Amino acid sequence: MKLLSSLTASSSRRVRISPPCLCTRVLASTRSLHTKIDLISDLEQRGFVQQITSREKCIKSLETPRAVYLGVDPTAEYLHVGHLLPLMTLFHFQLRGHKTIPLIGGATGLVGDPSGRDTERPLSDGAKVEHNVQKLSAAVLKFLSGAGRYATKKFPNLENVISTPEIKSNLEWFKGMGLLEFLRTVGLHARVNTMIARESVSARLASQQGISFTEFSYQLLQAYDFYILHKNAGCSVQIGGSDQWGNILAGIDLINKLDPEVGKDGSHEEKVFGVTTPLLTTPSGAKFGKSAGNAVALDRHITSVFDFYQFFLRTPDSHVGKYLKLFTLLPLEDIENALQKHNEQPETRSAQRLLADEVTELVHGEQGVIQAKFATKILYESDLTSIKTQEVLDALEGDSRLHVLPENELLETTIVKLAVNAKLVSSNSGARQLISSKGLYVNNKPVGDVRQKIEKDELLDNRVVVVRAGSQKQVVLVSAE
The missing domain is CATH 3.10.290.10 (RNA-binding S4 domain)
Known part of the structure; x- marks a missing residue:
């Protein structure tokens, strides 16, 4: 009996993506990355950190290059703006010279994560999950490749060539793992009372629907991901959203039990860490990027570059400063200056224009910004006399308008x-x-x-x-x- 015996033969194939060239370099001495301060403090100043395990030890550990991973749930075939926060967190690690591993949940996507959900997640079809894994793998590499170009253009002082991110699917290690092997390897070390106490589980236990054993076991699958990446790739940091805190702790606990490290004085040595990002919401309180009418994709074939640009251009004053810190590499002092200028003449929406320009360049490149601005001129400005047909076709390519x-x-x-x-x-x-x-x-x-x-x-x-x-x-x- 196999743990994932229901998978089709096609969905058990290892995901192989030929990555685009991402030969970029770590920024040497730029204000945007605050290289005179540690990475964690820099991330905290920008608003990326919700919780962190053993903060000071994590900072010390990151003084040398480490491997860090971020899990991506394959519930859809494309990335949306809700992915920007965790991906930018991963990108900051990459710019500091750390090895990054985006992990697409080819196996866990077949189970469903109960975190942050009030009801059971419908089981996904194996072929659909495999399709999403392939598409997301390419999308993540494309985003990080574009982010690298965005960084190197803005800050030419570079050193220390960094490697291309290593995309993985956890189906790689779960596809042939038997149920008995999983129970003896992982289940043996899991305490049920600890699992029940996790927020994602306790909240569902208190609900009328309860929680299935399938979703209850999800935290053990994610814990094993961290263990395998630590064992085989030297991964010592996991990044996740705030709802992943319990799953990350489960992984740290499993690593400590399966691969304990004892210091010279006999005490336990902490060697793996977890960092969670805050839950980002829109001004109305909806989850950023997930609500109806708000799923703005990073793929221009799903959301046009113009609509992407307009999404950020419509950011209210109350959120524009936060988004500038999170979704751009602009130095914090430049952001503060931009906000001060904006406050003097808020009707010009200069901060929103800066945000839209920067994030569009990050995701769609310089040409994307040019197209978005020209599309804005066509659709919203009164003087249309100088419009050229080819510019219109280029600017609105793929746009339903x-x-x-x-x-x-x-x-x-x-x-x-x-x-x-x-x-x-x-x-x-x-x-x-x-x-x-x-x-x-x-x-x-x-x-x-x-x-x-x-x-x-x-x-x-x-x-x-x-x-x-x-x-x-x-x-x-x-x-x-």
Whole structure:
């Protein structure tokens, strides 16, 4: 009997990803990384640390290069903005010269983590989990590769070449492990009373639904991950969200029991540590990146670069300083100066513009910032006279607001019908009502007649027209060549 005998043959294959080149260097003497202070203190000043085990010993341990891992749950096939906080934490370790191991839960994703959940997580299909593991492995490497370029561009003083992150799936060690072997290796050292006391378990035990044995055992699987990575890769630090504190402690406890280290005086030597990040929420209190309408992806094919940029541009004043510290490598003193400038003229939203520029460059590169700004000009600025067709196509590539159609259709169809076909409005009657209230615009000029069509001389650069409903919804129509 195998621990994961229900897996298909395909889902038991080891994940192999050919990583993009991430030949970057650790920053030598830049203000942004505060290399004169230790890494943990730097992370604390920026707001990354919620809890840490044996803080002073961890700081001492990190004076020499270590291996650190971050678990990523394969519940979806793409990364979203909620992943930025743990990934940036991992990236700071990487920039200080530590080996980083993003661990995708190919095995644990089949079980489900009860942490932070009030109800049982539905079991995922094995093939779907494997697909997500493959996609996330590539996405994590792409993010860290782009983050490396972002860092090296901003801070040219570099030294100590660092290695490419080593992506792993925990299916690698769980796929052939028998149930009896797991019980004798891990279960033997687990105390049920300690497991029950974990917050993720105790909260569910107090609920009406309770907790299944499958989810109850999850902390042992994650504990074994830490043990295997410590044993085989020298990993001494695990990063996780605040809801992972109990699982991290379980891993530390297992390592201490299976691989104890005793000092010269006979006392126990602490050699592994845990760092958790705070729960990040939106101003409304929703979990950052997870709530309905807030799952902004880091993949431009799921969330356009423009929408990604706008998400951060809409950050309220109460949160912009926090996000600048967490999601950029800007020096803290530069952030404070930017916030002071913003407070003097808050109507300019200069801090939000800085945040949107920096995070978009981090995730989508310099070209992404250029595209997002040009898309903003097309969709929100009044002067459209200088617009060029190719720039429009480049800026809105993959964006649902861009519609390319034959010229005869563009010029011979009423604006009412064009707006409906482009899903700018839901119905002909809705479009007609907008026209009667002066709320439907073509190139920022109100449409005056329901029978009105686009005139040839209205096309920007002979091919482009912007149709807007109200103040926020718009589409860009481009005639095909």
